[in-house]
Amino acid sequence: MITVDSIRDCLEGSVPATVATCAADGTPNVSQVSQVHYVDGGHVALSFQFFNKTRENVLANPRAAVAVIDPGTAAQYRLALEYLRTETEGPLFERMKAKLAGIASHSGMSGVFRLRGADVYRVLAIERLPGREIPPPVPKKSLLAALRAASERLMRCTEFGKLLDELLACLDEAFGIGHAMVLVPDGAGTRLYTVASRGYAASGVGSEIPMGCGVIGVAARERTPIRISHMTSDYAYGQAIRERAAEQGMADRLETMIPLPGLPDSRSQLAVPVSADGRLLGVLYVESAEEMRFGYDEEDALVALATQTGMVARLLQEAAESHDEPPAAAARAAPPGGAPVTIRHYAADGSVFIGDDYLIKGVAGAIFCKLLRDYAGAQRTEFTNRELRLDPTIRLPDLSDNLEARLILLARRLAERCEFLKIEKTGRGRFRLAVARPFRLVEIPA
Amino acid sequence: MVQSLPMSQPPLIDEELAAFLCGPVSIYVASRAAGNLPVLVRASGCRIAPDRRRATLFLARSKSESVIGAVRAARVVAAVFTLPSSHRSVQLKGTDAEVGAPAAGDFEMVARYVEAFAREIDPLGYRAEMGRALLSLDAADLVALGFTPSAAFTQTPGPGAGAPLRAAAP
Numbered sequence: 001m002i003t004v005d006s007i008r009d010c011l012e013g014s015v016p017a018t019v020a021t022c023a024a025d026g027t028p029n030v031s032q033v034s035q036v037h038y039v040d041g042g043h044v045a046l047s048f049q050f051f052n053k054t055r056e057n058v059l060a061n062p063r064a065a066v067a068v069i070d071p072g073t074a075a076q077y078r079l080a081l082e083y084l085r086t087e088t089e090g091p092l093f094e095r096m097k098a099k100l101a102g103i104a105s106h107s108g109m110s111g112v113f114r115l116r117g118a119d120v121y122r123v124l125a126i127e128r129l130p131g132r133e134i135p136p137p138v139p140k141k142s143l144l145a146a147l148r149a150a151s152e153r154l155m156r157c158t159e160f161g162k163l164l165d166e167l168l169a170c171l172d173e174a175f176g177i178g179h180a181m182v183l184v185p186d187g188a189g190t191r192l193y194t195v196a197s198r199g200y201a202a203s204g205v206g207s208e209i210p211m212g213c214g215v216i217g218v219a220a221r222e223r224t225p226i227r228i229s230h231m232t233s234d235y236a237y238g239q240a241i242r243e244r245a246a247e248q249g250m251a252d253r254l255e256t257m258i259p260l261p262g263l264p265d266s267r268s269q270l271a272v273p274v275s276a277d278g279r280l281l282g283v284l285y286v287e288s289a290e291e292m293r294f295g296y297d298e299e300d301a302l303v304a305l306a307t308q309t310g311m312v313a314r315l316l317q318e319a320a321e322s323h324d325e326p327p328a329a330a331a332r333a334a335p336p337g338g339a340p341v342t343i344r345h346y347a348a349d350g351s352v353f354i355g356d357d358y359l360i361k362g363v364a365g366a367i368f369c370k371l372l373r374d375y376a377g378a379q380r381t382e383f384t385n386r387e388l389r390l391d392p393t394i395r396l397p398d399l400s401d402n403l404e405a406r407l408i409l410l411a412r413r414l415a416e417r418c419e420f421l422k423i424e425k426t427g428r429g430r431f432r433l434a435v436a437r438p439f440r441l442v443e444i445p446a
Numbered sequence: 447m448v449q450s451l452p453m454s455q456p457p458l459i460d461e462e463l464a465a466f467l468c469g470p471v472s473i474y475v476a477s478r479a480a481g482n483l484p485v486l487v488r489a490s491g492c493r494i495a496p497d498r499r500r501a502t503l504f505l506a507r508s509k510s511e512s513v514i515g516a517v518r519a520a521r522v523v524a525a526v527f528t529l530p531s532s533h534r535s536v537q538l539k540g541t542d543a544e545v546g547a548p549a550a551g552d553f554e555m556v557a558r559y560v561e562a563f564a565r566e567i568d569p570l571g572y573r574a575e576m577g578r579a580l581l582s583l584d585a586a587d588l589v590a591l592g593f594t595p596s597a598a599f600t601q602t603p604g605p606g607a608g609a610p611l612r613a614a615a616p
Binding site: 015018020021026027028029030031034049050052053061065071073078107108109113130131132133 | 474477478482484506508522523535537572575576579582601603608
């Protein structure tokens with residue numbers, strides 16, 4: 001039996017579909033439809049863009065017939081459908097809206113195609129028409145083999161930073177996806193910041209995007225995978241980020257100081273939320289300069305991979321913070337020599353500048369200053385995650401905050417921007433501040 | 447329901463539209479089966495009569511069982527013609543449709559249409575081979591579906607979609 005799952009390649013919108021309906025008086029109507037989207041094994045959704053006869057008809061008589069074509073083989077299918085409902089917001093609507101933006105841009109219809117709703121239909125029957133078919137252009141890579149290899153590698157990770165790097169390495173080596181990044185939400189849930197990336201000239205670690213912006217921001221807000229198969233300016237980041245920054249004050253202009261990594265000619269984009277315990281841990285984002293690079297199968301594989309990443313991350317986070325023994329009272333190494341560097345911390349937004357160079361802001365900035373103060377005052381170099389979580393000067397947004405992600409952000413920014421300060425992992429939930437030059441911390445009150 | 451135009455009226459299809467309908471357009475035809483159920487199939491070309499009062503669509507019988515059955519019972523049809531490169535789209539409707547044997551020259555017309563369509567979609571990123579696989583049919587499989595267009599609508603995506611091209615005179 002043919003199922004909706006077995007004809008998903010026909011539901012990418014690369015070849016327009018056609019829908020027939022009948023008015024209450026029996027007059028047939030036939031029209032092209034931009035998008036027949038896969039919902040699940042028993043349902044599809046048609047893009048509702050204009051108030052037209054098709055819409056009038058299905059509201060009066062819910063039956064529809066749809067013809068779709070496999071873009072690889074020219075196989076033709078007919079679907080008998082029954083209209084159920086229209087969704088005008090939420091995950092399905094956002095998935096279709098993003099995909100339609102890509103289709104519109106690809107077909108020269110940007111500005112004309114606008115999704116008003118996702119019309120959800122029950123699939124009553126699928127018929128495969130007789131006729132000539134052609135062999136598909138390129139045999140598909142085995143996604144299951146890639147998923148298996150990646151899955152085994154992720155299970156061996158014992159530290160959150162390694163887990164992120166291994167995830168990106170697996171995408172590259174097992175899936176052939178060379179451009180990818182992971183972003184995590186800040187505590188307030190209004191922004192996401194880049195914590196790991198692969199395949200870009202500059203890592204962009206620390207770069208931020210507002211929640212709801214681009215495929216990444218929409219995937220995070222709606223907690224659903226968002227996928228685009230053609231280049232479109234509708235989901236571009238640059239302008240949206242600049243506009244948001246302009247609306248806000250100094251703190252938010254800092255958002256734009258670290259550019260978001262990304263391909264200038266990105267044609268295929270997929271953002272997949274990473275969650276655990278119903279909480280958003282981050283977003284995995286992949287992109288390609290090739291059109292139609294990611295289909296339903298790639299989306300499924302990456303969702304499975306993201307699910308596993310979320311579970312491993314959760315386990316590692318628990319393990320890191322269950323260690324509550326005090327840090328080893330290691331003697332501080334002899335103080336380094338040389339002229340002291342001024343490090344300024346602005347209390348107003350938590351931003352930190354080393355000399356004149358911007359390093360970090362927010363909670364990661366507050367953590368950094370606590371470490372510097374403890375180093376200067378109590379001569380400490382060894383720290384634990386647990387003490388940071390309990391420290392009132394850091395003001396972590398809540399108990400479930402991904403502290404490990406903030407430490408990775410800080411460690412990576414230091415590695416990229418500062419030659420004399422380093423954060424080194426020393427064990428589960430423990431790390432060391434290595435100082436190779438004297439510094440002077442200047443706290444600037446709000 | 448729109449009635450067929452009396453012979454005293456000018457034909458609904460002007461020369462320009464006739465050329466469009468017979469060009470390298472994607473064609474789907476729909477009808478109504480028992481229980482007010484829509485049925486549809488792809489057509490492999492179109493012929494417009496010299497007086498432009500009758501349109502004939504070419505179908506593969508092997509793919510069109512449901513449409514042929516519905517047309518024989520209800521005689522109503524709707525057909526949509528879309529040019530892939532421009533998205534220009536026109537829908538014709540009729541209430542006197544008949545299915546019959548092809549006329550002399552129809553099979554050659556189908557072959558020319560298939561090649562023209564394959565050439566039309568090639569620069570759009572679809573393989574010409576795909577157009578041929580979709581549309582080519584055997585001579586023995588060819589049937590002709592003829593009807594008098596009684597209403598025409600523009601279907602080009604946009605706010606004007608669905609507007610009548612020209613209202614049938616009373």
